[in-house]
Amino acid sequence: MTFEPEQLDQSRLNLAEKLRELRRRAGLTGDRLAQRCSMSQSQISKFETGKKTPNLVDVERILKALNAPPEVVAEMTTLAGMANTEWQGKRSSWRRGAEKRQTELASLESEASELRYFLPAMITGLLATPDFIRASLTHTPGDPSKTIARKLERQAILYDTSKNFTFLLTEQAARWAVIPPAAMAVQIDRVISLSRLPNLRVGVIPAGTVTPRGPMNTFTIYDERLVTVESFTGRLAFRDSRDISEHLSIFSLFESQARLDEEARILLRKWAEGYR
Numbered sequence: 001m002t003f004e005p006e007q008l009d010q011s012r013l014n015l016a017e018k019l020r021e022l023r024r025r026a027g028l029t030g031d032r033l034a035q036r037c038s039m040s041q042s043q044i045s046k047f048e049t050g051k052k053t054p055n056l057v058d059v060e061r062i063l064k065a066l067n068a069p070p071e072v073v074a075e076m077t078t079l080a081g082m083a084n085t086e087w088q089g090k091r092s093s094w095r096r097g098a099e100k101r102q103t104e105l106a107s108l109e110s111e112a113s114e115l116r117y118f119l120p121a122m123i124t125g126l127l128a129t130p131d132f133i134r135a136s137l138t139h140t141p142g143d144p145s146k147t148i149a150r151k152l153e154r155q156a157i158l159y160d161t162s163k164n165f166t167f168l169l170t171e172q173a174a175r176w177a178v179i180p181p182a183a184m185a186v187q188i189d190r191v192i193s194l195s196r197l198p199n200l201r202v203g204v205i206p207a208g209t210v211t212p213r214g215p216m217n218t219f220t221i222y223d224e225r226l227v228t229v230e231s232f233t234g235r236l237a238f239r240d241s242r243d244i245s246e247h248l249s250i251f252s253l254f255e256s257q258a259r260l261d262e263e264a265r266i267l268l269r270k271w272a273e274g275y276r
Helices: 005-025 030-037 041-049 056-065 070-083 090-096 098-111 130-136 145-159 171-175 181-194 241-257 261-275
Strands: 085-089 114-119 164-170 200-205 219-222 226-230 234-238
Touching: 005 041, 005 056, 005 070, 030 041, 030 056, 041 056, 056 070, 056 241, 098 145, 098 219, 114 241, 130 145, 130 181, 164 171, 164 241, 171 181, 171 200, 171 261, 181 200, 181 261, 200 241, 200 261, 219 241, 226 241, 234 241
Parallel strands: 114 164, 164 200
Antiparallel strands: 085 234, 114 219, 219 226, 226 234
């Protein structure tokens, strides 16, 4: 199914209205429906007023309790999938100020305890040197100084031992030359150094590794509650448990193909020496 980004916000309201309408058609009170679904009445109320977005499992439980026909189930399942997806366009971020995006990311990172990053294209800002960050922002309108400062501030979270970080990079990501060779050697050395932190793990997937699934997108998994996926024009945020489970499965597949810990450092040192 295709959709416009603005439809994602509207879908939350539509889902709430449809759930309320279906319950009323079935002649049930919110309390009675809650009993059938083994949910609380306040939860049903929040779903129907749009104060809380139900995930696909919640919607399926409600539809089953309402004895909804297959065509209604199909429509509502699609609507629930859209309602649990957010679109954040880059042009919108630029208008607000790119540094505000860094504040949003810092908030996501502060709320999570297990963070997983899949990096198929280039090194992420949390692992980047100032030179690498500056070069990576050359396509961003306006003065990048505030954004660079916020990116560097965010890196302090890597030293919070109450959190665990796993970064999986393809060889392309580790070696993508955003900056001149000597600076790239320093950048790769930076990744090697960070990989020795007790709460941080780095894995690299060498070119030529036989992997049955292609590395299509950069994505980040925050605990088991949120996934963000990057594209050239923006990012999608998925909150539905099925989308999160699928990305966890993909991440596990790539992790099983990666060289980890000291094996990763051996490869990274080799690539850094190549730039020297």
